[in-house]
Amino acid sequence: MKEAVITVNKLTxxxxxxxATNEVTFEVDKGEIFGxxxxxxxxxxxxxxxxCGLSMPSSGSATVAGFDVYKQTEKIKQNIGYMSQxxxxxxxxxxxxxxxxxxxxxxxxxxxxxxxxAQLLNQxxxxxxxxxxxxxxxxxxxxxxxxxxxxxxxxKIVFLDEPTGGVDPITRREFWNLIYQAAERGITIFVTTHxxxxxxxxxxxxxxxxGKIEALDxxxxxxxxxxxxxxxxxxxxxxxxxxxxxx
Amino acid sequence: xxxxxxxxxxxxxxxxxxxxxxxxIILMPIVxxxxxxxxxxxxxxxxxIAILDESKDVATVEIIHRLDASxxxxxxxxxxxxADIEAAFKTGKIRLVxxxxxxxxxNLLHANHAQVQLLADATDPNTATTVTNYATSIIRDYQNDLxxxxxxxxxIEPQVxxxxxxxxxxxxxxxxxxxxxxxxxxxxxxxxxxIVREKEINTMEVLLVSPLKPLLFILSKAIPYxxxxxxxxxxxxxxxxxxLEVPINGSLLLLMGEALLFITTAVSLGLMIxxxxxxxxxxxxxxxxGLMLPTLLLGGFMFPIESMPKPLQFMSNIVPSKWFFxxxxxxxxxxxxxxxxxxxxxxxxxxxxxxxxxxxxxxxIRLA
Amino acid sequence: xxxxxxxxxxKKYGSKKxxxxxxxxxxxxxxxxxxxxxIGPDGAGKTSLFRILTTLLLxxxxxxxxxxxxxxxxxxxxxxxxxxMPGKFSLYQDLSVEENLRFFATIFNTSIEENYDLIKEIYFxxxxxxxxxxxxxxxxxxxKLALCCALIxxxVVLFLDEPTTGVDAVSRKEFWEMLRNLxxxxxxILVSTPxxxxxxxxxxxxLIQSGKIMSIDSPxxxxxxxxxxxxxxxxxxxxxxxxxxxxxxxxxKCYAFGEFHHLVLKNDAEGMDPVxxxxxxxxHHEIEMQVxxxxxxxxxIELMSQ
Numbered sequence: 033m034k035e036a037v038i039t040v041n042k043l044t045x046x047x048x049x050x051x052a053t054n055e056v057t058f059e060v061d062k063g064e065i066f067g068x069x070x071x072x073x074x075x076x077x078x079x080x081x082x083x084c085g086l087s088m089p090s091s092g093s094a095t096v097a098g099f100d101v102y103k104q105t106e107k108i109k110q111n112i113g114y115m116s117q118x119x120x121x122x123x124x125x126x127x128x129x130x131x132x133x134x135x136x137x138x139x140x141x142x143x144x145x146x147x148x149x150a151q152l153l154n155q156x157x158x159x160x161x162x163x164x165x166x167x168x169x170x171x172x173x174x175x176x177x178x179x180x181x182x183x184x185x186x187x188k189i190v191f192l193d194e195p196t197g198g199v200d201p202i203t204r205r206e207f208w209n210l211i212y213q214a215a216e217r218g219i220t221i222f223v224t225t226h227x228x229x230x231x232x233x234x235x236x237x238x239x240x241x242x243g244k245i246e247a248l249d250x251x252x253x254x255x256x257x258x259x260x261x262x263x264x265x266x267x268x269x270x271x272x273x274x275x276x277x278x279x
Numbered sequence: 280x281x282x283x284x285x286x287x288x289x290x291x292x293x294x295x296x297x298x299x300x301x302x303x304i305i306l307m308p309i310v311x312x313x314x315x316x317x318x319x320x321x322x323x324x325x326x327x328i329a330i331l332d333e334s335k336d337v338a339t340v341e342i343i344h345r346l347d348a349s350x351x352x353x354x355x356x357x358x359x360x361x362a363d364i365e366a367a368f369k370t371g372k373i374r375l376v377x378x379x380x381x382x383x384x385x386n387l388l389h390a391n392h393a394q395v396q397l398l399a400d401a402t403d404p405n406t407a408t409t410v411t412n413y414a415t416s417i418i419r420d421y422q423n424d425l426x427x428x429x430x431x432x433x434x435i436e437p438q439v440x441x442x443x444x445x446x447x448x449x450x451x452x453x454x455x456x457x458x459x460x461x462x463x464x465x466x467x468x469x470x471x472x473x474i475v476r477e478k479e480i481n482t483m484e485v486l487l488v489s490p491l492k493p494l495l496f497i498l499s500k501a502i503p504y505x506x507x508x509x510x511x512x513x514x515x516x517x518x519x520x521x522x523l524e525v526p527i528n529g530s531l532l533l534l535m536g537e538a539l540l541f542i543t544t545a546v547s548l549g550l551m552i553x554x555x556x557x558x559x560x561x562x563x564x565x566x567x568x569g570l571m572l573p574t575l576l577l578g579g580f581m582f583p584i585e586s587m588p589k590p591l592q593f594m595s596n597i598v599p600s601k602w603f604f605x606x607x608x609x610x611x612x613x614x615x616x617x618x619x620x621x622x623x624x625x626x627x628x629x630x631x632x633x634x635x636x637x638x639x640x641x642x643x644i645r646l647a
Numbered sequence: 648x649x650x651x652x653x654x655x656x657x658k659k660y661g662s663k664k665x666x667x668x669x670x671x672x673x674x675x676x677x678x679x680x681x682x683x684x685x686i687g688p689d690g691a692g693k694t695s696l697f698r699i700l701t702t703l704l705l706x707x708x709x710x711x712x713x714x715x716x717x718x719x720x721x722x723x724x725x726x727x728x729x730x731x732m733p734g735k736f737s738l739y740q741d742l743s744v745e746e747n748l749r750f751f752a753t754i755f756n757t758s759i760e761e762n763y764d765l766i767k768e769i770y771f772x773x774x775x776x777x778x779x780x781x782x783x784x785x786x787x788x789x790x791k792l793a794l795c796c797a798l799i800x801x802x803v804v805l806f807l808d809e810p811t812t813g814v815d816a817v818s819r820k821e822f823w824e825m826l827r828n829l830x831x832x833x834x835x836i837l838v839s840t841p842x843x844x845x846x847x848x849x850x851x852x853x854l855i856q857s858g859k860i861m862s863i864d865s866p867x868x869x870x871x872x873x874x875x876x877x878x879x880x881x882x883x884x885x886x887x888x889x890x891x892x893x894x895x896x897x898x899x900k901c902y903a904f905g906e907f908h909h910l911v912l913k914n915d916a917e918g919m920d921p922v923x924x925x926x927x928x929x930x931h932h933e934i935e936m937q938v939x940x941x942x943x944x945x946x947x948i949e950l951m952s953q
Contacts, residue, residue: 071815072786171689198689198812198841200856201944202951205902212886228816229844232905233885251906262905264816264844271817285753289742296741481737485796488701488731489754490723644722646703 035062037188037220038083043092043101045078052078054243055092060236062188065211065221067231067251070240071271076224077193079240083222084191085109097188110138113182113190113219117197121178123167127158130166131181138185152180172203176210183214190214192223196230208233228264237263239270246270282491286499293473294503304469304507308461308515313522315453326374326410327355329367334383342395342421346377351413368400368442375399375410387425392434401441405453411439412524454519455607456580458512459600462538463545463574466508468566470549474500475562484646493642501546508542509535528614537610537624541603544631545570548599550638574600602627648715650804650835651677651700656709658695658858669695670706671858677804677837677851682830684849685839686943692858693839694734697808700837701731714803730802734809736793740782744773744792747781748799755800765832766795769825787818794825798834805829807838811845823848843944854947861950869946875899876915879907879939880922882931891929897921902948907935909945 038060045053053075060066070076081087083096085105094101097111114120121130128149135145153159156176166174175195183190192211196204208230215221223234231237231251238248247254247270251263258266294301328346332339347354358367358376367373378396380386387393397414399407415437422435477483486496512535519525527534548570556562575581577591578600584592595601602623609615609623617624658670670692677683685693698704700713702722710717716724738747748770752759763770769791776784781792790810797805807826811819823845826836830850838849846852846866853863862869882888889908892901900911912922919936926934941949 071817194813200688200691200951201843201948202902203688208903209889212889216886226813226815227842229905233903267816268820271815281753282756285750289739289746289750292742292746293739480740481733481735482739483737484698484701484703484733485731485737485751486754487703488726488729489751490727490756491754645705646698 036060037062037098038066038094038096038222040083040094041092043079043082043094044090045075045082045087046090051243053082053089056240056243056245058238058245058248060189060220060222062220063215063218064236065215065223065234067234067237068222068224068240069231069237069267070224074240074271075243076240080191080193080222080224083108084112084114111188113185113187114193115178115182115190115195116193117195121166121174121181124165126163126165127153127169127177128162130177131184134181135184140185148184152184156180172199172206175199175203175207179207179210179214183219187219189220189222192221194224194226196225196227204230228262228267231263231267239267241270241273283495283499286491286495287502290473290499290503294507304465304511305514307464308457308511309518311457311461312454312515312518315457324350325353326351326406327372328352328375328377328410328414329356329358329364329373330354331358331361331364331376331378333381334379336382336384338384338387338393338425339379342379342418343377345417345421346414349413349417351410351417364398368398373400374406375414377414387433387435391431392436394436394438397437397439399439399441404441407441411437411441415439453580454515454523454525455604455611456578458515458538458607459541459578459580459603460571460574461511461515462508462542462603463548463570463600464566465511466504466542466545467549467552467570468563469504469507470500470546471552471556471562471566472559473504474550474553475556475559478557479559487644487646493644494639497550497639497642501543501550504549505539505542505546508545509539512538512542525612527611529610529616533617534607534610537603537606537620537627540624540627540631541599541606544599544603544627544634547631547634547638551634551641554638554641554643573598577601578604580604599627599630602630648679649676649712650679650681650714651675651683651837652710652712653696653700654710656696656699656706656711658692658699658704658706668858670699672709673855673858673860674709675853675860675863677835679835680830680833682826682836682838682848682850684846684852685837685855686841686843686846686852686947687839687855688841690857691855693855694808696855697731697733697806697837697839701729701806702726728803730797730800730805732793732797732805732807732810734812736789736810738781738789738793738796741780743778743780744784745777747792748795751796752799757800759799762799762801765801766798768828769798770795785818786814787821790814790818790822791825794822798829802834804835804837807836809839809841811840811842819845843942843947846943852943854943854950856947856951861953862946866943869943870941873941873946873949875911877939877941877945878910878912878919878922878936879904880910880926880934880936881907882926882935883933884931888926888931891926891931892922895922895925900948900952904944907939909939909941 036059040056040058042055042057043053044051044055056079068076082089082101083094085101085108089101096108099107101108125133131149132145153162158177161169179195196207211221225231234251236248236250237254238245254266258269260266260269330343343354346352355373356367358364364376367376376398378398380394383393395418397411399411401407418435418437422433426432477486516527520527552562552565556565577595577598584595606620606623609620653673653675656670656673659666659668661667673696685696687693695704699706700711700718702718702725705719712718713725714728718725742750748759773788773792781789784792811822826838830836849866851863851865854861880888880892889901889903892898892908892910897912897914898910899913901908923934923936
């Protein structure tokens with residue numbers, strides 16, 4: 033039943049002498065929640081950029097949603113969603129305007145947008161706020177909206193770059209519920225986070241240290257392997273040995 | 280004192296490490312002056328002139344020959360009477376009429392003194408000044424050559440008359456104009472941006488919480504940019520004197536003193552701007568729209584204030600650049616002394632005091 | 648005398664029509680030499696509180712004092728004796744490590760040499776990079792440098808506004824070790840953070856949400872106040888498990904918590920058996936269920952929903 037939507041084989045990115053990502057190899061399955069962890073400067077961002085088709089690898093190979101990261105970056109972009117810490121929403125546009133704009137970028141048809149917008153607003157309990165400027169929304173709502181916008185065009189994979197900074201524990205869980213729902217629908221989630229308890233919510237977790245993937249397994253197996261009580265401990269054991277610390 | 284020194288040092292680090300901005304700040308005045316300057320100097324080669332020679336002797340013929348031979352002039356026609364002069368100018372082609380009175384050589388040899396009239400069309404005052412300067416220097420060359428072989432010095436006195444615009448309004452206006460504009464931009468914009476940047480990167484919070492006195496903060500922000508602006512004044516003057524041959528007719532010391540006053544005005548405006556805004560972009564926009572445009576439009580540099588509607592004329596009085604522009608024109612071009620510009624200086628001084636008082640009293644010792 | 652006293656502070660923003668209450672009748676005290684945490688999400692009012700205490704903002708009502716000095720009337724005295732690290736480390740990116748430190752030392756009327764012993768342990772890690780521009784440092788290094796700059800004048804009270812936000816887990820851990828060392832030097836420290844797990848590293852904490860303090864106490868006492876029994880449950884299908892448990896008739900509260908779901912039952916008397924039956928009936932497998940110790944995050948969630 034397992035079907036890989038991301039395959040990465042010895043993917044490497046060099047900036048001059050500096051090897052940001054060093055022969056990284058892994059696979060991510062359809063509908064999986066894949067946690068991509070690492071200390072600041074371990075090479076996470078570089079790797080993620082290559083997978084999103086924003087940066088050309090130096091060597092190695094990778095496919096995302098079946099498309100090659102060297103030659104088919106435009107196809108990749110059509111099939112992925114992306115959300116970062118900074119939400120990627122326009123603060124001075126309303127909720128509906130933001131949704132319409134992003135859906136338009138992905139070439140969705142107008143009636144489809146209209147129908148799905150109503151559905152989404154209903155699901156997020158945002159219908160009364162449909163014409164509110166995004167900047168007037170509480171942080172947690174913005175994050176949920178940003179995530180929903182990122183998967184509005186039903187991408188195969190969504191990349192989340194530290195999506196849940198600074199919200200209260202209840203909102204954070206509501207956000208993770210959205211992630212679970214998306215995964216149930218078959219959308220693959222590729223997420224980076226600084227919250228180690230969130231790493232536990234992932235099906236599998238990889239930990240990058242100094243450009244290499246040092247560990248990749250389910251949270252449960254990782255804890256067993258490293259004889260640790262929590263993912264926090266696993267992470268500290270691995271990342272403490274890091275030599276690099278630059279972003 | 281230590282606080283002040285390290286703060287000023289830090290500001291210079293900021294300035295020197297931002298190579299691109301520094302380059303722009305240093306080069307902008309040079310580029311602007313040259314641009315404005317060349318727009319004028321190009322026209323001045325091969326200007327058509329007319330001659331009214333009532334003497335027709337060896338001396339006048341020699342001078343006329345020298346004028347014609349220079350790359351600046353081209354003797355286009357010979358006139359026969361005073362009455363022809365106006366007609367010559369009316370053709371629009373003649374920039375200068377040289378009039379030799381009767382018995383030019385005789386006067387020169389016997390009285391050691393002769394007069395030559397230079398009549399220029401001053402509707403374009405920049406060109407008029409330039410052409411009369413060129414003509415004067417050619418005539419002076421001739422006089423010097425003549426004197427070299429003579430026991431007594433001969434004196435040819437060129438009498439310059441500007442027709443149609445005798446006060447030479449707008450003469451060399453680009454130098455004082457560019458000076459006013461550059462100083463406003465550098466001093467006001469840079470000062471405000473450098474303060475607002477501290478707010479943006481949150482260092483302002485730490486500085487406010489520190490024992491640093493507001494006065495010291497403001498002074499340490501102002502002084503590096505005042506220094507930089509003085510460098511700019513110097514480059515502008517050097518470029519205009521050497522490349523464009525615009526003379527400094529008045530006292531250089533006075534000119535620099537007045538420039539320093541205007542820089543202080545601009546810096547105090549920059550401080551005021553930094554009080555009301557929290558983002559570098561806004562600070563830049565306010566500096567550009569709020570200071571540079573009035574300087575260009577109402578400073579008297581591009582458009583003569585006399586020909587503006589009354590409300591605009593009135594408004595121009597509150598534009599500091601207007602007063603600085605008058606001062607520089609008077610000192611640099613007309614060579615006037617402090618006695619003639621004390622009023623404008625006083626106005627500028629008053630404005631500076633006003634702006635400084637406002638920025639000090641409005642300086643926020645807290646965030647909101 | 649307390650290091651910090653906050654007495655019924657109210658702070659509102661905005662115009663008359665639309666006001667946002669950032670701090671709603673907040674009171675707290677921080678003892679001398681205490682490491683005190685202000686814990687809450689973004690927008691809870693942490694930064695407003697810190698700015699009022701560092702004399703950068705005026706409160707709309709209430710009083711506050713730092714080291715015995717009133718934050719409004721005696722703000723100059725306070726500014727001479729506190730250290731402050733605002734959110735987002737405030738360093739000059741184009742100045743080197745050493746230039747930054749020297750600048751702040753001089754501004755605070757002291758020198759690096761005079762108080763070197765205080766920052767020695769932190770600064771020695773930065774010393775190999777002292778000629779590097781601050782903008783080129785990693786998040787963790789910037790954080791250390793900013794701390795050195797805030798400490799260089801040997802403050803009596805240190806205010807750190809979200810020093811660990813956006814910094815990776817290793818640097819966060821190191822940072823808290825540094826704070827514990829500083830505490831030994833007798834400096835009172837107020838630190839704010841959105842990370843609940845950092846609460847346990849403080850002597851006492853204030854849990855803050857929407858401008859209101861929900862609880863102030865030592866982390867242990869706050870946890871003790873959580874009197875209900877907390878269950879942790881897991882199965883092979885975690886998301887379905889969460890939904891099913893939330894639907895269960897005897898469930899008071901259930902939410903994801905790391906590798907388990909945390910479950911509070913309405914009626915504890917029945918124990919875990921009925922829950923197990925219910926789940927088995929729904930064909931969950933690999934079910935694990937046991938009583939667990941609640942932590943600060945559980946308490947926060949509990950307090951939020953009261």
